[in-house]
Amino acid sequence: MALFLASHWENGWAVTEINGSLDTNTARELCDFVATITARHRHLLNLIVDLSDLTWADTEGLRALVSVRALLEEDEGELRLVCPEGRVARLLHSSGLAQALPVYLSLDAALAAPRTTLAHRMGGAMP
Numbered sequence: 001m002a003l004f005l006a007s008h009w010e011n012g013w014a015v016t017e018i019n020g021s022l023d024t025n026t027a028r029e030l031c032d033f034v035a036t037i038t039a040r041h042r043h044l045l046n047l048i049v050d051l052s053d054l055t056w057a058d059t060e061g062l063r064a065l066v067s068v069r070a071l072l073e074e075d076e077g078e079l080r081l082v083c084p085e086g087r088v089a090r091l092l093h094s095s096g097l098a099q100a101l102p103v104y105l106s107l108d109a110a111l112a113a114p115r116t117t118l119a120h121r122m123g124g125a126m127p
Contacts, residue, residue, distance in 0.1 A: 003024070005033045011111050013046045013080075019053040022061030030064045034071060045077025048110045054088050062097050069101060080110045 001069065003026035004019040014037055030049075037044060051057075069079040081103045082088045092098040104110040114126060 001073040003029050005030065007037060010048075011105075012020055013016075013048050013111060014041065015050060015107065017053065019055075020045045022051075022054055023056060023064075024060040024066065027060045027062060027064035029036045031067050031071070033098075034068045038071060038075075038077070039117040045072050045075050045078065046115070047072055047110075048080045048107065049108055050082040051088050052082055052084055057088050059095070062091070062095055065101065066095065078116060080104060080113070082107050082110050 002020050003022060005016060005078045006019075007014055009015070016037070018030070020026070020090065034047065037047070047068070049068065065079075065081070072076075074078050079101060081092070081101055082105070083092060083103050084105050089098075089103075092101075092103055100112070102116075103112075104113065
């Protein structure tokens, strides 16, 4: 299955929307997409990845999200995920990734949460 990525800026955050499948065949696309965004906008390293329209993810897709976080944190950027209830949310929780990355039920909630510093980022923020 294909992966469709689109980005826009909102309240100082780059918001990347993902549609399709984030898996072994497409995980590299996400990493490359984020690398392109961060290369162009080094001063704006705060990223929200909206997984609301993601239909499938596997462990390689989850690894891509961890890689994106590492890329952003190199320059003290922040990654937040938006993932409403469903199959992908269950995968985030069962894998433990929801405890390692802040996950919000909606884009509005992710945008409204206070920004954190690298030293204070400890895990999930599922409201």
